[in-house]
Amino acid sequence: MRLALLGPPGAGKGTQAARICDAFGLLHFSSGDLLRAEKLKKTPEGQKIRDYIDSGRFVPDELMLGIIRNKLASIAKQGFVLDGFPRTLSQATALTEFLAEMNRTLSLVIDLAVDPAVLSRRFEGRRVCPVCLSVYHVDLMPPQREGICDHDGARLVIRPDDMPAVVRTRIDTYRQTVTPLLDYYRQAGLLWKVDASGSVDDVWVQIEARLSQPDMRGSSAA
Numbered sequence: 693m694r695l696a697l698l699g700p701p702g703a704g705k706g707t708q709a710a711r712i713c714d715a716f717g718l719l720h721f722s723s724g725d726l727l728r729a730e731k732l733k734k735t736p737e738g739q740k741i742r743d744y745i746d747s748g749r750f751v752p753d754e755l756m757l758g759i760i761r762n763k764l765a766s767i768a769k770q771g772f773v774l775d776g777f778p779r780t781l782s783q784a785t786a787l788t789e790f791l792a793e794m795n796r797t798l799s800l801v802i803d804l805a806v807d808p809a810v811l812s813r814r815f816e817g818r819r820v821c822p823v824c825l826s827v828y829h830v831d832l833m834p835p836q837r838e839g840i841c842d843h844d845g846a847r848l849v850i851r852p853d854d855m856p857a858v859v860r861t862r863i864d865t866y867r868q869t870v871t872p873l874l875d876y877y878r879q880a881g882l883l884w885k886v887d888a889s890g891s892v893d894d895v896w897v898q899i900e901a902r903l904s905q906p907d908m909r910g911s912s913a914a
């Protein structure tokens with residue numbers, strides 16, 4: 693199976709991707725992890741990526757796509773879950789081309805759709821330990837003592853990224869960029885939308901059932 697996961701920040705892409713990989717023996721391909729790994733390499737590309745990330749700018753498509761193409765070539769046989777890529781329509785068309793070069797296609801694109809109110813609540817409740825970077829949530833994953841890290845007793849903080857105004861901007865930006873991407877995959881007959889407003893387990897049950905259907909088993913054998 694070759695899958696891509698779409699969904700706004702806070703939809704639980706990373707968590708679901710990890711579960712899918714465990715259950716179905718696929719490789720977790722996270723563009724964030726990949727960039728962080730490349731950034732540490734002492735190569736000209738590594739240096740360029742460091743410059744972009746350290747100055748808080750997006751890594752441009754041209755650079756990103758080269759890295760991803762190499763990585764895909766090394767994992768295409770095993771099957772994978774793409775998490776955080778593609779983000780734009782041009783990345784999606786490039787992905788289709790890369791896979792076509794290897795005589796492959798995606799099996800399914802999973803759209804993790806979350807009710808906007810639920811999404812805001814997820815961010816607003818998020819707290820981070822400034823010392824060990826553990827992440828908590830006031831409702832979903834509270835620390836043993838309110839506002840205090842379980843591991844080191846540090847006072848938990850709200851990340852600047854999780855402030856309501858910033859969250860709204862991130863969600864709006866996501867919606868604008870994802871719309872053409874959803875259309876593209878819908879037209880290709882690859883899009884499957886799942887309601888990801890519930891708990892991690894609720895969402896997982898739906899995904900597992902979908903990926904266990906005969907059409908998916910067929911594509912994993914191909």
Ligand SMILES: [Zn+2]
Pocket residue numbers: 821822823824825826841842843844845846
């Ligand atoms: Zn801590």
